[in-house]
Amino acid sequence: MNNKNKKSSNKEKWEQAVESTIKRFPERKETFTTSSDIEVERLYIEKKRSDDHLGFPGEYPYTRGIQPTMYRSRFWTMRQYAGFGSAVETNKRFRYLLDQGQTGLSVAFDLPTQIGYDSDDVMSEGEVGKVGVAIDSLHDMEQLLDQIPLDKVSTSMTINASASVLLCMYIAVGEKQGVPLEKLTGTIQNDILKEYIARGTYIYPPKQSMRLITNIFEYCQHNVPKFNTISISGYHIREAGSTAVQEAAFTIANGMAYVDAAIESGMDVDSFAPRLAFFFNAHNNFFEEIAKFRAARRIWAKIMKEHYQAKDPKSWKMRFHTQTGGSTLTAQQPDNNIVRVTLQALSAVMGGTQSLHTNSRDEALSLPTEESARIALRTQQIIANESGVADTIDPLGGSYYVEELTDRMEEEVNKYLDRIKEIGGAVQAVEEGFMQREIHQNAYETQKNIEKEKEIIVGLNKFKVDEEVNPDLLKVDEALEKAQLASINTIRQERDQEAVNEALTALKEQTKIADSNLIPYILDAVRLYATIGEICNVLREEFGEYTG
Structure with a gap:
């Protein structure tokens, strides 16, 4: 009998022997499964695996990690996702977290920013700064990243549909800080x-x-x-x-x-x-x-x-x-x-x-x-x-x-x-x-x-207590929305509107050229303080909107 069959046979003998114990002390469930409905066996034993299936850390197929030394060289990047209200308020939170030992930024944007609307758009009413920070123009991004050295801090931005615009704003702030583009690090x-x-x-x-x-x-x-x-x-x-x-x-x-x-x-x-x-x-x-x-x-x-x-x-x-x-x-x-x-x-x-x-x-x-x-x-x-x-x-x-x-x-x-x-x-x-x-x-x-309590959530469907859930919660000041609207109005008054119009027209023309890369044209508009809504509306007009 080879070693594999011997181990399997030994496990079967053990399973038979344990049946009497189970009759005296029944198991908690008839079947144990993971959340993906993969059955969990009572006991696992050694199984022969080829080296190329498992490998070593830093070597293909990377089952054991993508770096040869992993955290022995340096810890993972510790990020805390943050963003609420105005760029100024969020900047304060970022700097607080960095002071507490955080090693990377992670930005949450409000709903209007995520779907490409300015804060003063009728679609944004009541949502400005609520689930993240409101970013309308390069001015807001400058405030968000004030006193944060972009050549030393990696920034992750949870942004999707309007990612191209926010990336360009980030690049423009890096330019204003004098950081070479090849030194900018982060993720969109x-x-x-x-x-x-x-x-x-x-x-x-x-x-x-x-x-x-x-x-x-x-x-x-x-x-x-x-x-x-x-x-x-x-x-x-x-x-x-x-x-x-x-x-x-x-x-x-x-x-x-x-x-x-x-x-x-x-x-x-x-x-x-x-x-x-x-x-x-x-x-x-x-x-x-x-x-x-x-x-x-x-x-x-x-x-x-x-x-x-x-x-x-x-x-x-x-x-x-x-x-x-x-x-x-x-x-x-x-x-x-x-x-x-x-x-x-x-x-x-x-x-x-x-x-x-x-x-x-x-x-x-x-x-x-x-x-x-x-x-x-x-x-x-x-x-x-x-x-x-x-x-x-x-x-x-x-x-x-x-x-x-x-x-x-x-x-x-x-x-x-x-x-x-x-x-x-x-x-x-x-x-x-x-x-x-x-x-x-x-x-x-x-x-x-x-x-049905087949899945136990402690405190929710079992082990409950009579309580009044009233902790000290963070609430976004409603005045922040008014301040954001005033800010975007000031930007529109102070910028070179003719240059903005020209940049948006150039972007519109490039959308019609299938193999044209639109990022340089979005970046041109961003540098001139065109707003996220203005840029995304140009793309809406040319691309249409998805309704599902």
């Missing part, structure tokens, strides 16, 4: 496909949106080479109700669509692939999340090397940011959220993330207070400096359970990728509503399980 989310799937802040139809994305790829390749031109996001897919498997599968499928679009536009895969970045969620099923990160890295490496024939090893590496799960937080007993976030953050670190945002305990109720944001940041700092998990690479590598779960995640993700390929790719799958239906169905099933 710029992932429009997941907006159609899960989030909804889109403006233009898919084809035109993909043109803007590839324009950004091309422009940054030549001008801002250290800036990550896209953060392909599974976070919002997961927030909409997907499983961990669906999150990874749909994100990777979207990534392939962007690679295809860039190649079709004439770019060589190795010219842009090293600047692709990903953005994942971290939920509560600790081991499944770690397995998800490891499997996603391996799948992407194989796709880039084998399918796209990328030659540069940097093109094979999946670099990703992680944010803890906002949808897992409860308004009930909000301090419990500190524990949830700690477990989620720990899974991201043990899964090998490159940067991390930890949600604040009060985010189920409002934008986070300074105290809550500080606790969330301290959570990362304690994991980094006190837990010891960053002292060795891939600390759960070799765990019988984690390795088996990583393999199963890879299998299930690939099944989805095959289905999406049969449909015609991610863009076609989005247009046909395939991903949306899959997410909605799982969200429905999850809600039913919570209501």
Whole structure:
């Protein structure tokens, strides 16, 4: 009997022996599963795996991490997502967080900014500065980044439909600070496909949106080479109700669509692939999340090397940011959220993330207070400096359970990728509503399980207490909207309107030329203090709007 069969036989003998114990002490459930409905066995034993399947850290297929030393050289980038009210108020929060030891900025924009409307547009009424910072023109971006050295601080911007405009504003501020473009670092989310799937802040139809994305790829390749031109996001897919498997599968499928679009536009895969970045969620099923990160890295490496024939090893590496799960937080007993976030953050670190945002305990109720944001940041700092998990690479590598779960995640993700390929790719799958239906169905099933207490949420459907949820919440002052409207009016009065009109006309003409890169023309308009609404309206007129 070979060693593998012997181990399997020993496990079967153990399973038979344990049956008498189970009769005396029945297990809590008939079947244990992960959130992706992968069955969890009672016990895992060693399984032979080839070295090229697992590999070493920093080597293909990167299951164990994309860097040879990972956190032994330096910790992940610690970001705290922030943005509310005016640029001035948000700048104060940014500088506070940097003083507290944060190592990168992450900007939340208000809804009008995300969908390309000025603060004084009728569509913006009541939404200015509410879920993020209001940015109307270069003037606001200058205030947002005041006294923040862009050659030393990396900035991530959660912006999609209007990403081209916000990127140009960021570049223009860098120019005003005297920072060479090749030293600007950061990330724009710029992932429009997941907006159609899960989030909804889109403006233009898919084809035109993909043109803007590839324009950004091309422009940054030549001008801002250290800036990550896209953060392909599974976070919002997961927030909409997907499983961990669906999150990874749909994100990777979207990534392939962007690679295809860039190649079709004439770019060589190795010219842009090293600047692709990903953005994942971290939920509560600790081991499944770690397995998800490891499997996603391996799948992407194989796709880039084998399918796209990328030659540069940097093109094979999946670099990703992680944010803890906002949808897992409860308004009930909000301090419990500190524990949830700690477990989620720990899974991201043990899964090998490159940067991390930890949600604040009060985010189920409002934008986070300074105290809550500080606790969330301290959570990362304690994991980094006190837990010891960053002292060795891939600390759960070799765990019988984690390795088996990583393999199963890879299998299930690939099944989805095959289905999406049969449909015609991610863009076609989005247009046909395939991903949306899959997410909605799982969200429905999850809600039913919570209501029937098949899935326990501590403080929500079990272990409840009589409480009055009334913590110290952050409220955006209504006066900020009036101040923002006054500010944009002043900008319009003081700028060179004739030059602005000329720049917007030039942009309009270039939209009609299919192979023209629009980024330099958007940048010209931004430098002259054209507003986000004015620029996006030019594109709306030429591209049309997507209605779903």
